[in-house]
Amino acid sequence: MSTQPIGIFDSGIGGTSIFKEIKALLPHEHTLYLADSFNAPYGNKSKDEIIALSIKNTKLLISKDCKLIVVACNTATTNAIKELRDLFDIPFVGIEPAIKPAALSTQTKAIGILATKGTLSSELFHKSVDLYSENIKVIEQVGNGIVSLIEEGRTLSEDMKSLLQIYLKPMLEANIDYLVLGCTHYPYLMPLLLEILPEHVKIIDSGQAVARQTKAVLVQNQLLNEQTSTVKNEFYTNGTVAILKAILDAPYDVNYLKF
Incomplete structure (x- = not known):
């Protein structure tokens, strides 16, 4: 069992669609979400740029003690997840078109x-x-x-x-x-x-499949959080806080962070 948070990052607010599926399947898990809206969209960037941004996001999530990282971005997964897995000793879950x-x-x-x-x-x-x-x-x-x-x-x-x-x-x-x-x-x-x-x-879309895979990886690594105490869901954006809050449509803690 682990009470550390699941880290999730995307090129902005879109990955909240993945967060919502993970939350529905794993309600006891703490989560920490990074919206890299300042650099959105990733889809028009070079592979090297996408890898560099993905490494930056991963380092920040690891610094905040995340136990697993969900790359909630198709572009980052298809261009960078191999490099992330080679560089970091932490489980990753990616997403690609279904x-x-x-x-x-x-x-x-x-x-x-x-x-x-x-x-x-x-x-x-x-x-x-x-x-x-x-x-x-x-x-x-x-x-x-x-x-x-x-x-x-x-x-x-x-x-x-x-x-x-x-x-x-x-x-x-x-x-x-x-x-x-x-x-x-x-x-x-x-x-x-x-x-x-x-x-x-x-x-x-791939949301439910990603949530199921996240659960499977947690189980495989004995990282599931089975405590039912108050769950913490944190959101950080380097873009506009109000837009992230609006798409979440729930009273979550949303903060601006320069990264």
Whole structure:
């Protein structure tokens, strides 16, 4: 048993979608979340930049005595998690687009993937596509501008709706029946996606799978917290505190921290 916190970091506020899934599955765990909003989005940065930012975030979480680190960012996982595991002696849980369940379930033999440039251009992403997409049409779309709008608090704005209509059009023309969300910011787009997409198109994100994997790694390393005393969930951002508070929509402790 361990009462140390689970560390979670993202290129901003999007990884809170992962935090919420972890919280639902592991309510007794203490957590510490880093929103690196000052450097968002990661998706347009080089691999070396993404690795450097991920190392910086990891060092900060380790300095705060975290027992496990969830890389709640598709771009950071697909570009940096190997380097993180090589450098640090702490368990990591990563996240990548849920291509496998979409590819195995599609009836139209066409799936769409909406993700950042950094994720779609990564070696890990291409390995997953090659592994699971034989005889399936995969329509990839870079979500330019989406993360920035969410980080500005304009998640459900008309500008966002217009962007999504443009990005989803070629997918619908290809008759997709599954849309894979390849960025942890994107689940917050669900109201707009449900408005734009036909009812038969199913939307898949990785949140619940990441929560299950987090629990499995804690169990494997004998790190589960089984105490039921008051749980502490801390949030730090180098961006706008009010925007992080708004997306959490709960009375959590949110602090500004320059990092």
